[in-house]
Amino acid sequence: MEYNFREIESKWISFWKEKKSYKVSEESTKEKYYVLDMFPYPSGAGLHVGHPLGYIASDVIARYKKLSGFNVLHPMGYDSFGLPAEQYAIQTGQHPAITTEENIKRYRGQLDQLGFCYDWDREVRTSSPEYYRWTQWIFKQLFDCYYDKATNSAKRISKLIQKFEFSGNAEVCAVSDFEQIFSAKDWSSYNEKQKETILQEYRLAYLAESWVNWCPELGTVLANDEVINGKSERGGYPVLQKKMRQWSMRIKAYSERLLQGLDSIDWTDSLREQQKNWIGKSVGCSVNFSIEGSVSKIEVFTTRPDTIFGVSFMVLAPEHPFVSEITTKENIAAVKDYQETASKKSERDRQSDVKSITGVNTGAFAIHPLSGEKIEIWIAxxxxxxxxxxxxxxxxxxxQRDYDFAKHFNIGIKNIFKDIEIVECAHTEKNGILTASDFLDGLNVREGIEKAIIVLEERGIGNAKINYRLRDAVFSRQRYWGEPFPIYYDKDIPKAVADEHLPIELPKVNSYLPTKDGEPPLARAEKNAWNHFEGDRMEFNTMPGWAGSSWYFLRYMDPKNANEFVSKERSDYWGQVDLYIGGAEHATGHLLYARFWTKFLFDQGYISFDEPFKKLINQGMILGKSSFVYRLQDTNTFVSKGKIEGRPVQAIHADISLVDNNLLDIVGFKNWRKEYSDATFICEDDGSYICGDEVEKMSKSKYNVQTPDELIEKYGADTLRLYEMFLGPIEQSKPWDTKGISGVHNFLRKCWRLYCDTEGKCILDSTNKPHKDALKTLHKTIKKVKEDLDRYSLNTCVSTFMIAVNEFTEQKCKSSEVMQQFLLLLAPYAPHFCEELWEKMGYKSGTLFTADFPVFEPSHLVEDSFDYPISFNGKMRFKAKLSLSLSKEEIQAEVEGLDLTQKWLEGKMPKKVIVVPGKIVNIVI
RNA sequence: GCGGAUGUGGUGAAAUUGGUAGACACGCUAGACUUAGGAUCUAGUGCCGUGAGGUGUGUGGGUUCGAGUCCCUCCAUCCGCACCA
Structure with a gap:
């Protein structure tokens, strides 16, 4: 019997399911290991071949760790709140929960086929009330906390209230944008609403009027990471700036810790850099400029306080609150005009128009705090x-920008750099000596910055300050299919729903669209449609997609816990995720938010670690190869690639299932779509139609999606698993190409033949001692595979397996001792295949993964001679087999005595001979 | 503009600490076997050259007995950020 993968795979998949082979328990004396995949959004399209890449890699590692004696947590779930299900609901009226359920079934079916060792009893779904109950609960904790700068951690808001009651807010050291000072007496005089308004300025989850990214097409606000180049990440719709009252997360409070934490985790440089950039720390100083004829002061931030004597004007943002106050009568019209134009421009427009210099003079003057000079104030x-x-x-x-602006508007430029010309452009390098700068004269940049800050602080004009680019994250969405907030309003005061009423479930609504007044869909819910209703109304917004994904890795540890989001005991046992595998597109979204929530939960003592993901690997994207047909403009005639010859054609994606090796199945193409049924073709001379091709992202609209299903049908899951790993390094993006898959499939068949005869009977022999060549091959393989797995070089392991099978075949190895060990090496990659052979070898069914990973025994690799490469001037010329017991001198003597050496010396004397025992001999002529 | 990554055969790629460049596969060429297959086996396959040999890891330079690997220069591609003060 040949290797019958269909039978074998379905057999083991049901075996594992029935026996719950992958159930994980905390009751173990083994060391823990936590391998996590980024859980998928279950889209209607199902999995394509790119999705499993990371899942296969994590499954290989999980199984390897199991064999190596770890208690492995390897769970899977679904990030099941999201836009597509909601949009489908809007179109069809079908509840998104139904769509989601259907999609999950499809995903599950596909995942099951691949033979992953997930413990499905731990599955989580962000959209299930049992799960989002705890998302709501964490939100409540954030709502109930503020960030204490003194202890650098989140503290309960009740502590803050105590302080306010005792001594007002003057002494309070908390992260807040609230700048007014009030006393304890003031505080007690405030009414409930006033108090809450102030508290909102401190809470980590807070309501605020803020500039948000508003996407009219999607009818919702978006977080900064959901906006790419001024367009929505999903759908690519325009995004505008709008001021709205929204829930936000005070993630800014954690800027410094989010930055520092990056040094303690094993992520790629590129990812860490991306987060560093996103946090955008800059060290500098704030300086206050007084305004002529006003008590107000304008605060600016600069990283270059050393250049303060070079200031020749000031620029405010058009939206700056002082603008209307300071603008002189003559300039009001122009300023208003400019403000209006600016507000209409979307962020995208502003960005794309970097070159043109615009701005308006307000007519007001600031006073230079050191020189006392009058300085024009502009807006731009x-x-x-x-x-x-x-x-x-x-x-x-x-x-440079200030320079260009000054040139453009004819504002004076003052040079403060000694012996540096600034006729052509600004001096932007951080070097040079200061001049015309009073007390800073003669100092370099570093000294100048230091001295300037000291003096500014002494004179009460400024302060050393650190600025972060990171902004608080908008946390509400005007959508239906997301977590409802555990918040109600009582006389317009937001209040948290008591824990015993959680979860606040999504109420039934008659439509998933916003209301006529532009309220979110939840505003449509009748009072009694809510499972809990309190106050005047419930919060109508829902939480964003990243709410549920910011803590799901914790829920896997304790998925059924009805009393806590995760018990301390469980989170202490499993701890950090040891290995997290997923795409790089989450660099500034999910991965930052998850770190933020983890730090918060750590501050509150709910968990004992403040970084969620110890090691992270970004799997590369698998790209698709698209095929194109070329339609003559405005006709229904298609020209083969070689016959285009400069004719005006339009390239159209053709379904890749209709194309084989760029050859189009013309009949199939005509049947593919109605509009092509009467198409005509201009073919190559041999009558074939040749398509063009291009490597692109896999997508439904490009008709280049390869699903794993057909490949599993053709070759089996084990082949697909091996092949996806064999393609190349896991982090690298690569085009999908099925050409090579037969090589991997043949490898499994060849391997099968080592174990079984054509009847399917085991042909191995346990009576004779293994041959030393077989042992050598085995231990070479053990060593290499272990080393490669430990550095996540999953592709090279597959090559190593191939080499081993080639060698065993050549050796006609029949040793069950050797082949049993080899099976354990291969098992993480091809679990069904190996379980079957394990059983055939006579071991108890399904016990393969309870065995121990083979141990490398160096004695089998000991050699007594080595085939030395003999090189001349660094070029390898020939090889010579020499004993490894020889000393350097003896090797040199041996080599010099060889005929071939004399030949290559061409009668010359060697200048020098380098001998590295066991490695190389190099003769310098 | 700033930051990060990557450049090796016809293709996917190996080469972990400087030590035989191209392992392992795909593809291709030739052959064997065969009631013909997407099967198996054998040999070959970086480039130039009949050959000895020469040459070769994006470019140019350097360090070294020896460089794909280390240092400098430039180029190309991809990704992220970007009027950030």
Whole structure:
């Protein structure tokens, strides 16, 4: 019997399911290991071949760790709240829960086929009330906490209230944008609403009027990481800036810790850099400029306080609150006009138009805090309201934008750099000596910055300050299919629902669209449609997609716990995720938010670690190869690639199932779509139609999606698993190409033949001692496979298996001792295949993964001679087999005595002979 | 503009600490076997050259007995950020 993968795979899949072979328990004396995949959003399209890449890799590692004696947690679930199900609901009226359930079934079916060792009893779904009950509960904790700067951790809001009651907020050291000072007496005089308004300025989850990314097409706000180049990440719709009252997360409070934490985790440089960039720390100093004829002061942030004497004007963002106050009568019209134009521009427009220099003079003057000079105050949209203080001190001699602005509007440029020309452009490098700068004269940049900050602080004009680019994350969405907030409003005061009423379940609504007044869909729910209703109304917004995914890795540890989101005992046992595998697209979204929530839960003592993912691997994307047919413009005639010859054609994606090796199945193509049924073709001379091809992202609309299903049908899951790993390094993106899959499939068949005869009977022999060559091959393989698995080089393991099978075949190895060990090496990659052979070898069914991973025994690899490469001037010329027991001198003597050596010396004397025993001999002529 | 990554045969790729470049596969060429298959087996396959040999890891340089690997220069591609003060 040949290797019958269909029978074998379905047999073992049901075996594992029935016996719950992959159930994981905390009651174990083994060391724990936690391998996690980024859980998928169950889309209607199902899995394509790119999805399993990471899942296969994590499954290989999970199984390897199991064999190596670890208690392995390897769970899977679904990030099941999301837009597509909701949009489908809007179109069809079908509840998104139904769509989601159907999609999950499909995903589960596909995942099951691949033979993963997930403990499905631990499955989580972010959209199930049992799960989002705890998402709501964590939200409540965030709502009930503020960030204490003194202890650098989150503290209960009740502590803050105590402080307010005792001594007001002057002494309070908390992260907040609230700048007014009140006393204990003031506090007690405030009514409930006033108090809550102040508290909102401190809570880690808070309501605020803020500038948000509003996407009219999607009818919702988006977080910064959900906006790519001014367009929505999903759908690519335009995004505008709008001021709205929204829930936000005070993630800014954690900026420094999110930055510092990056040093303690094993992530790629590129990912860490991306997060560093996103957090965007810059060290500098804030400086206050007074305004002529006003008590207000404009605060600016600068990283270059040393250049303060080079300031020749100031620029405010058009949205800066002082603008209307300070603008002089003559300038009001122009300023208003400019503000209006700026507000209409979307962020995208502002970005794409970097080159043109625009701005308007307000007519007001600031006073230079050190020199006392009068400085013009301008507004311009190159200054962003949302970064720093929304105002800059312009130093044209040291900053290119300021320089261009000054040139354009004829504002004076003051040079403060000694012996440096600034006729053509600004001096932006951080070097040079300061001049015309009073007490800073003669200092270099570093000294200048230091001295400037000291003096500014002494004179009460400024302070050393650190600025972060990271902004608080908008946390509400005007959508239906997300977690409802555990919040109700009582006379417009937001209040948290008591724990015993959680979860607040999604109420039934008659439509999933916003209301006529633009309220979110939840506003449609009748009072009694809510499972809990309190106050005047419930919160109508829902939480964003990243809410549920910010803590799901904790729930896997204790998925059925009805009393806690995770018990301390369980989270202490499993701890950090040891290995997390997923795509790089989450760099500034999910991965940052999950770190934030983890740090918060750590602060509150619910868990004992403050970084969730110890080691992270980004699997590369598997790209698809698309095929194109070329339609003559405005006709229904298609031209073969070789016959285009400069004719005007339109490239159209053709379904890749209709194309084999760029050859189009013309009949199939005509039947594919109605509009092509009467198409005509201009073919190559041999009558064939040749398509063009291009490597692109796999997508339904490009008709280039390869599903794993057909490959599993053709070759089996074990082949697919091996092949996806064999393709190349896990982190690398690569085009999908099925050409090579037969090689891997043949490998399994060849391997099968080592164990079984054509009847399917085991042909191995346990009576004779294994031959030393077989042992050598085995231990070489053990060593290499273990080393490669330990460094996640999963592709090279497959090569190693192939080499081993080739060698065993050549040796006609029949030793059951050797082949049993080899089976254990291969098992993480091809579990069904190996379980079957394990059983055939006579071991108890399904016990393969309870065995121990083979141990490398160096004695089998000991050699007494080595085939030395003999090189001349570094070029390898020939080889010579020499005993490894020889000393350097003896080797040199042996080599020099060889005929071939004399030949290559061409009669010359060697200048030098380098001998590295066991490695190489190099003769320098 | 800033930051990160990557450049090796016709293709996917190996080469972990500087020590035989191209393992392992795909593809291709030739052959064997055969009631013909997407099967198996044998040999070959970086490039140039009939050959000895020469040459070769994006470019140019350097360090070294020896460089794909280390250092400098430039180029290309991909990804992220970007009027960030």
């Amino acid at each position: 949209d190159y200054v962003l309201a949302s970064y720093g203080t929304g105002a800059v001190m312009a130093v044209p001699c040291g900053d």
